[in-house]
Amino acid sequence: MARPNDEVQALLQEYADLVAITGGDAFKARAYEKAARAIGGYPADIATLDAAGLREIPNVGRSIADKVTEYLRTGKMTVVEERRAKIPAGVRELIAIPGLGPKKALRLYEDLRIASVSQLAAAIEADALADLKGFGEKTQENIRHGIELLRRAGGRVPLSVALDTAEEIVAELSRVTGCRRCAYAGSLRRMRETVGDLDVLVAAQRSDAFMAALSELPATAEVIARGTKKTSVRTAKGLQVDLRVVPPQSWGAAMQYFTGAKAHNIRTRTIAVHQGLKLSEYGLFDTESGRSLASRTEEEVYARLGLPWIAPTLREDRGEIEAALHGELPEVVTDKDIRGDLHTHTDLTDGLAPLEEMVEAAAQRGYRYYAVTDHAPGLSMQRMTDEKILAQRERLRELDGTRRRMRLLHGTELNIGPDGEVDWPAEFLAGFDLCVASLHSHFDLGRAAMTRRLVRACENPYVSILGHPTTRLIGRRQGVDADWDAVFAACARTGTALEVNAQPDRLDLGDEDILRAREHGVRFAVNTDAHAVPHLAYLRYGVGIAQRGWLTPDDVINTWPLTRLRRFLRKGR
Structure with missing residues (x-):
């Protein structure tokens, strides 16, 4: 696939x-x-x-x-x-x-x-x-x-791999005659950073054709179990796929039932029981009469329980039920809210596409603004020089506004040294529209030294965004050890945004750290860190993780109008 x-x-x-x-x-x-x-x-x-x-x-x-x-x-x-x-x-x-x-x-x-x-x-x-x-x-x-x-x-796969597989399966099953609805649910719909298995739902009157279609897909390596209501297969990459076919009138109840985490579902079923109701994948029923009260849409199921619709990414039992009951559920950020990408690369350093191609691809995505942030000289392997970056700036200014009136920002990704210092002196940094500062080495410093290092970078008046803050690589490298509450407090105090890096192997910050940082009043930037044109599409993963961290558009600086964004990037200078 x-x-x-x-x-x-x-x-x-x-x-x-x-x-x-x-x-x-x-x-x-x-x-x-x-x-x-x-x-x-x-x-x-x-x-x-x-x-x-x-x-x-x-x-x-x-x-x-x-x-x-x-x-x-x-x-x-x-x-x-x-x-x-x-x-x-x-x-x-x-x-x-x-x-x-x-x-x-x-x-x-x-x-x-x-x-x-x-x-x-x-x-x-x-x-x-x-x-x-x-x-x-x-x-x-x-x-x-x-x-x-x-x-x-374990057997978990990255979010991006699971999503590609799920979308391929949904597309194939949607073409089967008799399909009314088809979608993925489970932890993938909640945008977990890794996925153990896929839950796919089909709404149809008969199930045989769908069970056969899943079993016969080219990517299916093994049929684990096949029945009339559920079929489980394993793909060639080892990912288990569970397909369930439900009556069309039960679609909303099934999506609600198979999307939420176990703890969230226990809470909603408990609410139902206290109201004399029974909640299942087929609907919300009156316990005494057995009469169906809600089933066709998720909205009506939640409404009958006395709750507003809860975004799938929030259904983890991390306070969303209480927030819903008190009218405090956040309107989480969506892809459509993002006005521009603030961390991208070109072939001037380690990117794969020229400046013009990256700019054109960003314009085609409908962005209002777009930042190019190639690496600074601190990463010697990139062979950056003052002359190269200034020549890029001149070319960027020539392109500014020529692509569907998208405004271009010239930035750089600075390397945070062991003591928190960054590339280039202040007078040179003053010429950039924004600076992302990131850790690229010395990951094994002690907790106190790492904390001082990150705080000092945040205190630099030209550092606007802390890029991929923990440096983790999912399943391959743990994040650095630091007093993150101290770092988050420093970001809030200095007006430095924390990045939610959308690269599928990073997704950094993760959702739990976002929730902690949000309590400090930090602002965030959801960026792709794109090194090639296809990477710009990674935005969806970053937005999913941002939603899991309860972020609203106001929390995310690259949903803001350009004028407001520019004020933030100046950090009060």
């Missing part, structure tokens, strides 16, 4: 990892990593390109284009399969552990014959790595945390 671009990206990234594991040329591994990113971020479907078209993608040369062509033609890439055969599958699994790179994975296998995550966990507990060079106490502790992260993720 993934785009060919995504499939090839994963394959090339795996090849880069395999090259590194087997002691291959580091430059070759890096070349394949770059090609993987470029293909993953390429806006067109690579299946429509010939070899010459593939070579027009940045970082894709003749050799890599030939391998991609082979995969598109045969479904396999010979060099990858040859590399896979050189090492046990368990060793390849080891590099999925956050904090354990290819070289260490190979050393574990060669020296201790460790070829699985469970063997590595046991070896650490038995102190069997103590004499192995490069595996000191700190490294072992990091690996232990990495294993915990991996196990915690």
Whole structure:
């Protein structure tokens, strides 16, 4: 169900990892990593390109284009399969552990014959790595945390993967004759950052055709159970899909029943019981007479319980029932409220598309304003210079207002150093419309030092937004350790917005941190951190997480008119 671009990206990234594991040329591994990113971020479907078209993608040369062509033609890439055969599958699994790179994975296998995550966990507990060079106490502790992260993720998949799969299934089932309604529910509809399984609902009079259609989808690898009311399958990527077919008149009740978290549903069923009612996936019924009182829409089910409709992203039993009863339920921010993106990149640094393409893509999304924030010199690998950024500013000013009257903001993503310092002196920073400041290194500072570092960055009068604040990578890297309440208080005091980074592997801040920060009176910016044109569509994930954090449009600075936004970005200067 993934785009060919995504499939090839994963394959090339795996090849880069395999090259590194087997002691291959580091430059070759890096070349394949770059090609993987470029293909993953390429806006067109690579299946429509010939070899010459593939070579027009940045970082894709003749050799890599030939391998991609082979995969598109045969479904396999010979060099990858040859590399896979050189090492046990368990060793390849080891590099999925956050904090354990290819070289260490190979050393574990060669020296201790460790070829699985469970063997590595046991070896650490038995102190069997103590004499192995490069595996000191700190490294072992990091690996232990990495294993915990991996196990915690379990069979869960990222929000973006689950959403792509669900939308494909919904589209297929919606075409089946007799389908009145079809939608996904469950934790995906609540926009959880990871999803364990998919709940898909169909409203129809008969179920047979839908159960058969799901079982026969190309992505279905295994039929777990098939019945008249429910069928469960597992996709080729290991994601379980549960399909339920309900009568059309029960649609609203079913969506309410299968969307909320368990705790939320217990609360709504308890409210029903206290009113002499019974709530199920088929409707809200009078207990004594059995008469249906509400079922067709979620709104009428909630209304009959004495509640307003509650947005799916809030249905976690985190106070939404009480807020609804007291008329204090927030009108959460939506995609339509977002007027512009305030954190994006171009190929001037590590982005994949030129400035003009990113600007045009943003204009097509209907934005009122759009910021370009390429990396500053603190990340030396990006080779940024004063001359380059000033030339970009001049070109941006030329483009300003030419794309559907969308206004362009020139910004930069600054690197927060170990002591909280940022790139460029104050007089140079004064020339930018906005500055995003982010952590990109030194993630292991102690709690007190990390807190001071972040607070000092917020206190910089030119830092408007704290980018991907915790630096977490979901399932791969824990966020940095800091006194977050102190950081949130500093953001509120200095007028620094906290970013809700919409990159699917970040979603940073997460919803629980948003809820805490909101109590401090912090403002937020929902940004994509786009490094390619397709990444601009990641906004939906950031908005979903913002909703889970109860954010309203007034909480989010990039829903504001440009005049109000500019005042905020100046931080009172």
